[in-house]
Amino acid sequence: MTVRVQREDFNAGTEIESLRLAAAGVGAVVSFVGQVRDVNDGANISMLTLEYYPGMTEKSLESIAEQAKRRWNILDTVIIHRYGELLPADQIVLVAVSGAHRKEAFAACEFIMDYLKTEAPFWKKEKTALGEHWVEARDSDDTARERWIADQ
Amino acid sequence: MTVRVQREDFNAGTEIESLRLAAAGVGAVVSFVGQVRDVNDGANISMLTLEYYPGMTEKSLESIAEQAKRRWNILDTVIIHRYGELLPADQIVLVAVSGAHRKEAFAACEFIMDYLKTEAPFWKKEKTALGEHWVEARDSDDTARERWIADQ
């Protein structure tokens, strides 16, 4: 289980490859890469600043990965999330999950993203032509997470 | 929309990166990599031979990608599937989907894999200590596909 919160960029291909080759019996690696969009809610984004809570954020991500591991028959997980100043098309987050079979790897990867979005302490500030503002949490993210609770 | 059926290996990272950077408005890339497992149904695999139906296989994969595109608000898809002789830990298939938001990219990627498994003309022959045999289709793959029909 790998959790990294870092300023530096990451290479999704390298992480997928290392999950693929790390454990005997890996049949599938499902991954998610999130990047800074050039437009959000209709406004052009020129920069995104990501703040986090050192110590708590890593602990939160580890707890989410452990929940996924308990819930599905998966082999390993990688979560990398960046902080600091990011530009459009910069990568923000990688979640990758290896498993013997695809169904559980897909579910676990989506579960981790849905929980990360609603529980991991990160905050985004967007810069547009109108200035800077803190991004508001979305109800759709809460809905996405609640689905996993109903599912259980 | 990219579909490739090839003998050569592929680089998942390169494909994810090109989807990421290809279209304005990409916020998420979900990908699936399938590889040859060292054990299947309890037997050690020493080689996997993949056969396909030139012409029909490509057409089938394109049709699956188009169905995904009609069904979800996604931006682009890449499907690469190998044929020929493969060894344990060799990559078999990549499906990657870009979109503005994660939920639809996840659904489309899993949909494509479930349909590929049940509709795209590929056949696997496994080599074990007992010799070679053709892999039998799994009921669980049909079940996975039927879910999308009920969902519609």
Next chain:
Amino acid sequence: MIKVLYFARLKESLSYSTEDIALPPGVTTIAGLMQHLAARGDAWSAIFTGKQVRAAINHTLVKNDAVIKDGDEVGFFPPVTGG
């Protein structure tokens, strides 16, 4: 004439992958063609009366009541196992 292609287990049983045949009189559907080929006996009989066989006409998966026309390419193969 139609072109008939065999794949995977079917190809191995027959030791060949393709043949051009005249559409036999009275054969208008996949089911009819399968019956006609099975009547050759031996490996053909085994292929078409044993495990499940899928069929495609001109690269499209079809059911056994699908109609075959002169010039068509017909493919026969087992349930798929890719991915």
Next chain:
Amino acid sequence: MIKVLYFARLKESLSYSTEDIALPPGVTTIAGLMQHLAARGDAWSAIFTGKQVRAAINHTLVKNDAVIKDGDEVGFFPPVTGG
């Protein structure tokens, strides 16, 4: 003493991110601490009476009735927006 940390919008409103304070008499929960801090007025009042604020004790997300002990690290922040 407890350590109190502020993040994102809260940190910006206060122009600082951390303070060490003695746990005020009678304050035993997150709700009590929020009320105590809001009573400072101005930016503090705005933070704790306006938009939703989440709290963590020692790096674990908690509800407002969670109990604070001497030596705890308490974090206050808006709903999260990562990923």
